[in-house]
Amino acid sequence: MRRVRYESTGGPLFLEEAPVPEPGPGELLVRCAAVGITLPVVRKVTEAAGPIPLGGEIAGEVVAVGEGVTRFRPAERVTGLCFGHGYADFALLHEAMASSVPDGADAVDAVALVRSGLVAFGALEAARPVPGEAVLVTAAASGVGHLAVQLARARGAGRVVGTVSDPGKAEFVRSLGADDCVRYGDGSWGDPVDCVLDAVGGDLLTPALAALAPHGRLVAYSSGGGTVQAYDLLVGAKSVIGFQMAVIARGRPDLYERWRQELWRLFAEGSLKPAVHAGFALEDAAKAHEVIERRANLGKVVLCP
Template sequence: MRRVRYDSPGGPLFVEEAPAPEPGPDELLVRCEAVGVTLPVVRKVTEAAEPVPLGGEIAGEVVAVGADVTGFRAGDRVTGLCFGHGYADFALLRQAMASPVPETASAADAVALVRSGLVALGALTAARPEPGETVLVTAAASGVGHLAVQLAKARGAARVVGAVSDPAKAAFVRSLGADAVVAYTDESWGEPVDHVLDAVGGDLLTPALAALAPGGRLVAYSSGGGTIQAYDLLVGAKSVIGFQMARMARDEPALYERWREELWRYLATGTLRPAVHGEFALEDAAQAHEVIETRSNRGKVILRPRGGPI
């Protein structure tokens, strides 16, 4: 089979031939039809001290299962988060991370929806918005952000604002249902909001916090770091909550499963419309990473392995 890897931090991505992996006792071997490209994985290529496997969201057909797997069998269509080599024709998926893909959903839908959708839904739930309140979403055109905009509307937000790095993304974000779109560089982000879902971090935390109304709540789920001044919280009685999807998957599996089912329902009813910015062959993984690095995507960026015989 083919897989993508790199030899040194920041080094070029390349495709190599490798044996298909054998599933462990609780693992599924999946023939990959679609692989999601995410910012955390892209950052690992440049920031990790040593080369790491390029994992991430995968969707495809189960071709083999481990001895302890009970919920899946060969021929099932699944999606989930791969912690090993995911940029590959075949990848391993832990049973606990696997979700069945409905017949009506494509592999691209599955990759665009489930993991990114879980992060979006989890961050929104952490904000605890009431119907009729207002929500601002940073990185609103991203794989997670474009779903968060739609979910905020679906859960009754009276007004949803999308914040983007490039004003050229405004039309796309409005097409998702956003009532307003602001650029990060705008002097003002408009009327204060009750909640901010922040996927960017860093220097953007300051204007994101300033966008909150008194008593507002910011949910930080970015891997980009950043610092908040305590005084900025005190003067407006504002609060900040951190959200991490990995912890939820590990510590609250029942809630994790309910969220997955909710996302599939939203897809089936047309409430959620996952957008795919582009599809790239494994050989073009570097181009896919560049789209994410330059934050030029509108929706999900996907790799399309060939997924031939083992």
């Protein structure tokens, strides 16, 4: 089978031939039809101490199962987060991380919706918005952000604002249901909001916190780090909430599954429409990474082996 690999930090991505892996206990062997590119993996390629397996969201058909697997059988369609080599024709997926792809959805829909949608859904849950409140989403054109905009609208937000790096993305963000779209460098992000869902971090935390109304909540779910000043929280009684999807997946599998089912329900009724920036061939993985590095994507970036 074909697999994407690299040999040194920041080095080029290249295709290699590798044996098809054997599923171990609790694992599914999946023939990949779509692979979702995630920002954390892109960052690790350029920043990690050494080469790592290129994992991410995968979707496709189960071709074999390991010992102890009870929920899935060969020929079923699944999606889930792969922690090993996912940029490949075949990948291993642990049963606990897998979910079925319903009729009416294809593999690209699945990788664009499930993991990114779970992060967006969970961040919104952490913010606990009341219907009618205003919600601001940073990186609003990203794989997670474009779903967060739609989810905020579906949950009854009175006003939804998206922030982007490039004003050329504004039309796309408004098409998702945002009332307004502002650029990070703008002097003001408009009227104060009740909730900010921040996927960027770093220096953007300061203006994100400033965008909050009194008693506002900022949910930080970025891998970009950053700090806030305690005084900025005291003024206006604002709060910052950290959110990580892995904590829910490991500690609250019941909640994880409930959110997953709700995402598919919203998809089926048309309230949630995942957007895909492009479907890249496996050999074009480097180009797919470049799109995310340049923050040029409108929606999810996907590899289609």
